[in-house]
Amino acid sequence: IPDVPAGAYTLDKSHASLVFTLNHLGFSHYTAAFSAFDARLTFDPARPEASTLEATIDPRSLTLPSPPAGFKDELTGPQWLDAGQFPAITFKSTKVEVTGANTAMVTGDFSLHGVTRPVVLDVTFNGGYAGHPMDPHARIGFSAKGSFNRSDFGIAYGVPAPGTTMGVSDAVTVAIETEFSGPPLATKPAA
Template identity: 30%
Template sequence: MKNTLFTLAVFTCLAVSAQSTWKSDGAHSKVGFAITHLMISEVEGHFGEFDITATASDAFENAEFMVDIKTTSIDTDNERRDNHLRSADFFEVETYPSITFKTTGYEKTGDKTFTITGDLTMHGVTKPVTLEGKVNGIITDQRSNKLKAGLKLTGTVNRLEFGVGGDTPTLGDDVELTINLEMAQQ
């Protein structure tokens, strides 16, 4: 009897802590940012092409993210500005076609909140960053019968630390990140 209970406990622990792969749904996800312009207003934009994969439990805990964002896909609703952002003055997309992020740490901070730390590589520079996360909800998709999770990640990066754009009074140094994700369990 003791062996049966022990075996059952082990399998229960393994099932609870099992990790699976989750992929972002590009049609229902957005990698957005905002930066101060002329110290009086905020300009928003987003990256239209990205691949975000996570490994997490069914409750989307202990998440590890792998992110690849295509710098050529930057969009601020202004073609002239977008072309300038793609140039050597900012993202230098020919030389640095991707922004990447890989999780190095996860900490649960509340019932549906967490922080992740990781290595962000942008413009050839890798620095540690911390993002705040919130699980908006988890459902079973009626079509696939697999789990889907809604998440929001936020944080701030200093663009000068990554060599993006020069030191100028027309732009703020800090870039606010807002990433809304719909992740599908694979």
């Protein structure tokens, strides 16, 4: 791990994405995203297993490719995300297990649609630095992937009957790209 300081890191929202896919009728992996989310990370490169992450997603920020009229309202409505009753999706890490030089499994309490269950993210540390003259704060980046069954969170509308693909898959796959800004670059005192 490069020379990055331990401490509190905040999400650089202009360098982050949160995309998810579901199988649609067995014909495609329909892809959508959330545009409003935030995360706070406490990171220690010497002890990555002691790191903690908290993230919040606004379900009303659902972004869809070429949605038909009313489709976003349907998906954020009572049959699906029910954003009026459940205005936040959250993830709070409970365990970080280092699996390689730049990889870890991060388990957390994932709250969606009023239900909280554990979800595991496979995380890759993409690198970082302690700071740069044009960016005088530490910066680190991660990629993460995970999956869960939406029916486990009370969103079972449209799940295909057993043995068919007629509907929208229960399984949801998530892909996250992030950069975090951290402690200020340490400056050496003038000689």
